[in-house]
Amino acid sequence: MAELWVGNVEDSTTDEEIKTFLCHYGFPPFDTIQRVEGTGEHPAVVLGFNDIASHVLQSLQPRVHNMFWKSRTLVVQVVPGRDET
Template structure:
């Protein structure tokens, strides 16, 4: 299992739109998505992939990190556990 943090996604993005965007650029369909609260300036979502490990997701995130989607520049970061 691995987790991708997508930041600056736009407040009106739906689960289906995010899923279609990720699949379009070669990532698998996600298993879970959780929207993170903040001050609203850079909406973010934590996206979970059960079929990928963190190393594989790290290679795929380069396809979307820094890309413009819906007029906003997307930031993608793989979240890793610091202690195992």
């Protein structure tokens, strides 16, 4: 499973809006979403893609990293793989 961190997401943004936005820029639909509150100033989401390799997300990430969306500049990074054994 590959994960994508999308930081500085407007708090009121729905899961469906995030999915529509990313799909517009060529991302596949995500399978899971986890909201990360942080300090409240820069909320984020971690998106999980069950059938996508990290290198695929890395090739797509520059399309939306530093993009201005909903009055905020997004910070988008591929989460490094984790060994959960």
